[in-house]
Amino acid sequence: MAKAPRLPLVLIPTTAGTGSEVTPISIITTGASEKMGVVSPVILPNVAILDPELTLSVPPHVTAATGIDAMVHAIEAYASASANNNPISRALAEKALRLMGKALLIAVHEGDNLPARSDMLLGSMLAGQAFANSPVAAVHALAYPIGGHFKIPHGLSNTLVLPHVLRFNSITHPAPYAELAPFVFPETQAIGTQEAAAAFAEGMADLSERCGLEQRLRDVGIPQDAIDLLAKDAMNQTRLLINNPRPVTEDDARAIYQAAW
Numbered sequence: 001m002a003k004a005p006r007l008p009l010v011l012i013p014t015t016a017g018t019g020s021e022v023t024p025i026s027i028i029t030t031g032a033s034e035k036m037g038v039v040s041p042v043i044l045p046n047v048a049i050l051d052p053e054l055t056l057s058v059p060p061h062v063t064a065a066t067g068i069d070a071m072v073h074a075i076e077a078y079a080s081a082s083a084n085n086n087p088i089s090r091a092l093a094e095k096a097l098r099l100m101g102k103a104l105l106i107a108v109h110e111g112d113n114l115p116a117r118s119d120m121l122l123g124s125m126l127a128g129q130a131f132a133n134s135p136v137a138a139v140h141a142l143a144y145p146i147g148g149h150f151k152i153p154h155g156l157s158n159t160l161v162l163p164h165v166l167r168f169n170s171i172t173h174p175a176p177y178a179e180l181a182p183f184v185f186p187e188t189q190a191i192g193t194q195e196a197a198a199a200f201a202e203g204m205a206d207l208s209e210r211c212g213l214e215q216r217l218r219d220v221g222i223p224q225d226a227i228d229l230l231a232k233d234a235m236n237q238t239r240l241l242i243n244n245p246r247p248v249t250e251d252d253a254r255a256i257y258q259a260a261w
């Protein structure tokens, strides 16, 4: 817990991803491999300045990974089981997904497209505000051990587990994902709840693939025999797992990593 007083703080993001310019959360790697959060209002800035021109030179792979991370913030905030989930957070998440769902592929493939970069930066900030109150869950919990042990960038770690966690959650809790689906994939507007939730998981996997991101744990050099270690470490992310709509056991985590491998 950060408690001490501080000097005035101005934050200027240079990627459209973490939203940390508007969250009270900072993530650090502790020891060799564990990622833990510092959560304190002290690290909220006095002012955040969003200038999309600063993101024009972000390479496509980083644009894609950070962009998917920002979308995951909105997705997990919207579906969060936290008692802090509220209509304002969900409205922020909805707007964030509408903006980023349209802009991500353009920002990745036409890096100098200022309107797309602007929408991504605005979307990532709104998603940050959403999850600052309605916190993220199992996608992040399962992503952190991937980043901690194998030094995979945070957004890519999220990408690798995202569709598998969405499918897992949708079995028991399809409603929030069915509500989210048309914000990103308008063609899912008129289909049933279970079907729309499934289409959302497939659509997000397809989107990350079209962004050029690796799709499987094996694609980034993670050996299959690391799955037990990853599942065990994911269970330490109690701060996040408690927010997942569906409870995740160590066996569940192992099955999700196996599906992602």
Ligand SMILES: [Fe+2]
Pocket (backbone or CB within 6 Å): 018, 069, 070, 073, 140, 154
């Ligand atoms: Fe994240």
